[in-house]
Amino acid sequence: MNIDIELIQDSKLNTVDFNNLAFGRIFTDHMLVCDFANGEWKTPKIMPYGPMLFEPSARVFHYGQAVFEGMKAYKDDNDDVFLFRPDENFNRINKSGERLAMPTVPEDVFFEGLKKLLEVDNAWIKKGEGNSLYIRPFIIASEGAISASPAEEYKFIIICSPAQSYYAGEVRVIFAEKYSRSADGGVGFAKAAGNYAAQFYPTSLAHKEGYQQIVWTDASTHEFLEEAGTMNVFFRIGDKLVTAPTSDRILDGVTRKSIVQLAKDFNIDIEVRRVSVTEIKEAAKKGELKEMFGSGTAAVINPIKGFKHQNDTFELPEISDSYASFFKEKLLGIQYNKLEDKHNWRVKL
Structure with missing residues (x-):
């Protein structure tokens, strides 16, 4: 042309x-x-x-x-x-x-x-x-x-x-109780500029409490976890990886869908389903919540060190077999033409 x-x-x-x-x-x-x-x-x-x-x-x-x-x-x-x-x-x-x-x-x-x-x-x-x-x-x-x-x-x-490599420092999050990122029938699935502007104020309130980001919950009940700031979010309960399904509220992230596929490739147990606040808090109390991390283009994968909901705060353990590190290594290897690209994700110019 x-x-x-x-x-x-x-x-x-x-x-x-x-x-x-x-x-x-x-x-x-x-x-x-x-x-x-x-x-x-x-x-x-x-x-x-x-x-x-x-x-x-x-x-x-x-x-x-x-x-x-x-x-x-x-x-x-x-x-x-x-x-x-x-x-x-x-x-x-x-x-x-x-x-x-x-x-x-x-x-x-x-x-x-x-x-x-x-x-x-x-x-x-x-x-x-x-x-x-x-x-x-x-x-x-x-x-x-x-x-x-x-x-x-x-x-x-x-x-x-x-x-350069995007490093946001140690990230701790608040589970949203009042504000919402998007609603059913809205534009949450779209990368509309206004979606991001609407997040700034609630996020600034989280900053005042000493937290770096918000994990957004569903607008109707605030019972289900959906996204972490401007990223999709994953939870590791035991050795099972869980993430919310995409919908008209949740962005269909490219990094997110790549992680889902890599988990299947490497036989990591993964479930794409609704994830409740109660489930994650209970897993944390029992010591079964091993990891939380966000995924997106800028940072690729950003580990989450802890979270707060209502009056409860939780710190996640340091682990040697981190899924976050594993997936980041695999994704970067494909992106920089150092690992096999069996799904033809890499496009040479």
Whole structure:
């Protein structure tokens, strides 16, 4: 497909300290932009990364028509570049957009545009385990109008940010009792921007109590555990791994479904079912709750050290045969082209 390319005159690559990267603060030299107007997507453009002009009446500011994805590019020891299950991200951004009455991004715009962008900014993808290029595709309603209806003009944009291993420190969580991440019939399954904004206030309250995140519970009863912050969540009870099923409240995470498949591959007992607060508290009291961890693109896997619910607090044990470590090792091995990829998740560019 045709892609208009405008290259930057002076790269900022040499000004970046790649040994001290704050996540999501530094961006590569270029970005991809594709406009939707008059019922069709226009020719994509690769241009220097920088500020953009929008009318104050752009509908994204008023009605929240914005969806995004998170994915990564990895470079192996031979300088080959790989994506991890990018078809899942493509399908999900369009599923998310459909829920917000947004137009579907064509497959060639998404993949050919992304491929060309990564070719142009290839030098920003650094070798070595832990190094990656975080990729943020998103769609926003750009039409200037404040009538409460879907926009007729949109922008599909891809920006990229170099990343290192994501370490959030020791994480302890509160099981939600009042606030909810999403509800039945809502947009919890979509990567809608507003989902994340709605989490900030309850999470700030958790921070004041000395906890780093919230494990969200179902909106109706607050009896069932669903997600950990912005991540899917897993529980290890004895040697059994348990995670909640996806639904219209729970994001269908790419890392989550990869862990489920790896558990099956390595004969780890896994159940995808509703997980109650009572079950996890009882398992913790009996010493049967060995692990909790979140899964997502940025951190891959983030262990949870303890949790609070009502007036009860629990610390999880230190174990030598951690499932979290096992799955993280396997996932990174596949992503960096060091382990067999029997499911063809790795896509070479």
